Amino acid sequence: xxxxxxxxxxxxxxxxxxxxxxxxxxxxxxxxxxxxxxxxxxxxxxxxxxxxxxxxxxxxxxxxxxxxxxxxxxxxxxxxxxxxxxxxxxxxxxxxxxxxxxxxxxxxxxxxxxxxxxxxxxxxxxxxxxx
Numbered sequence: 109x110x111x112x113x114x115x116x117x118x119x120x121x122x123x124x125x126x127x128x129x130x131x132x133x134x135x136x137x138x139x140x141x142x143x144x145x146x147x148x149x150x151x152x153x154x155x156x157x158x159x160x161x162x163x164x165x166x167x168x169x170x171x172x173x174x175x176x177x178x179x180x181x182x183x184x185x186x187x188x189x190x191x192x193x194x195x196x197x198x199x200x201x202x203x204x205x206x207x208x209x210x211x212x213x214x215x216x217x218x219x220x221x222x223x224x225x226x227x228x229x230x231x232x233x234x235x236x237x238x239x
Contacts (some may be wrong), residue, residue, distance in 0.1 A: 110134040112141075120150070122158045127165050138173040141165075145190060148180045153187040156195050163192065163226060174227045181235035193228045 112130040114120040122143070131138055143162060146153045154162075160198075166173040175192040183189045222228075232238065 109142075110138065120147070120152045122154050122162050124161065124165055127162065131169060138169070138171055140174050141190075142174045142176060144176045144178075145192070146177075146183050146187070148179055151179070151183065151187070153183055153189050156190050159192050159195055160191070160199070163196065167174060167225060172225050174229065177228055177230045178234045180230055191228060192226060193222055196222045196226060 109132050112122070112131045114122060114126055127141070128172050141162065143154070143159075145159070163173050173192070177189075177191055180189055180191065
């Protein structure tokens with residue numbers, strides 16, 4: 109694992125620069141990008157633009173994109189959580205409306221626009237305090 113170092117001074121933004129820096133530290137040998145969204149312990153929620161750009165960046169490097177959304181229901185304050193699955197489904201539907209083929213494989217259409225390279229993890233134990 110190679111940690112992606114986001115910075116408090118930059119609002120913990122998930123930028124192409126920090127992703128590229130981590131990828132280079134891994135010697136270009138990474139197989140996946142794992143994002144904890146919302147983050148733990150700070151609870152930072154990435155914007156839809158950040159998530160969309162991170163998925164596009166991961167795809168440009170032929171990496172799988174894994175979104176750990178175990179704390180999806182534990183967002184407080186004014187932050188708004190949006191799952192990567194919902195975001196990519198909406199983008200896929202928008203693409204079909206414009207007659208664009210964003211995700212050309214049949215399996216991608218079956219996965220509601222996520223493709224075979226995007227994975228979402230969620231479990232009810234964290235949000236509902238089950239042990």
